[in-house]
Amino acid sequence: MQIEIDIVDAFTSAQFGGNSAAVIITEKWLSEPLMQSIAAQNNLSETAFLLKRSDSEYHIRWFSPLTEIDFCGHATLASAFVVFRKHPHLKVLDLxxxxxxxxxxxxRGDGLIAMNFPSRTPQPLANIPCDLLEGLSITPREVLRNNQAYFAIYAEEEDILQLQQDPARLANLAPYDVVVTAQSRQYDFISRYFWPTNGGAEDPVTGSIHTGLAPYWGEKLGRSNLIAFQASKRGGLLHCQLDGERVIISGNAVPYLSGVIDVVEKDK
Known part of the structure; x- marks a missing residue:
């Protein structure tokens, strides 16, 4: 069976930046073992699988090389980029x-793709896990958590840039990942994202976690429009807008690869 595949660099306007995601669009779902095998073979942060309902309506699922993910922002951006590219007349779509x-x-007219997500504001923690404190080389001043990750808050952006992680200790926090963040001089805030249990040591750019970061920093800074930078080796720029119980996250994307994969789906 031959299946079209696209690889897109998301949250960047320059190739080889941001976070890469593979996008596969099908008329019916592949089996879960096959989707997981394809994602493992791709070995990208995520592979997004879209089930087409119409040119502008799709169901979407995301797989890291290790497991299926509940929510992935950068692969959603990559998926939208591919759909808009295949259907140039489209200006909006629903996933x-x-x-x-x-x-x-x-x-958007300025080239950005805007994604309307539910807000997932983190809440303060009274008891901070020892594995979190021991797993980060610099002690945070505050720790919060939402349904995705622990939020380690720092006073200085240099802490974010210099911080080292112990993946073995952070893996003990499963099913939660860890985001570290601080206010920035050049941007409104910066962050890094560690997810040894669900995907890898450090994610290049994580759109989903900004549905929690943007509400947190929006309240702290008294702003509803924020510019965020994820300070990984590849780096990524995110435009965040607070809209009640929703967070609109926008970014650029650039194509890297379009091709066909040959797969054999075994009998169920």
Whole structure:
């Protein structure tokens, strides 16, 4: 069976930056073992699988090389980029995922793709896990958590840039990942994202976690529009807008590869 595949660099305007995601669009779902095998073979942060309902409506699922992911922002951006590229007349499309619900995606006139996500504001923690404190080389001043990750808050952006992680200790926090963040001089805030249990040591750019970072920093800074930078080796720029119980996250994307994969789906 031959299947079209696209690889896109998301949250960047320059190739080889941001976070790469593979995108596969099908008329019916592949089996879960096959989707997981393809994602493992691709060995990217995520491979997104879209089930087409119409040119502008799709169901979406995301797989890291290790497991299926409930919510992935950069692979959603990559998926929207591929759909808009295949259908140049489209300006809006709707995606649906079980854990996230409806996601309204808009191709803006300035080239950015805007994704409307539910807000997932983190809440303060009274008891901070020892594995979190021992797993980060610099002690945070505050720790919060939402349904995705622990949020380690720092006073200085240099802490984010210099910080080292112990993946073995952070893996003990499963099913939660860890994001470290601080206010920035050049941007409104910066972050890094560690997910040894669900995907890898450090994610290049993580759109989903900004549905928690943006509300946190929006309240702290008294702003509803924020510019964020994820300070990984590849780096990524995210435009965040608070809209009540929703967070609109926008970014650029650039194509890297379009091709065909040959796969054999075994009998179920």
């Amino acid at each position: 649906f995922a079980e854990a996230v619900g409806e996601m309204h995606i808009t191709h």
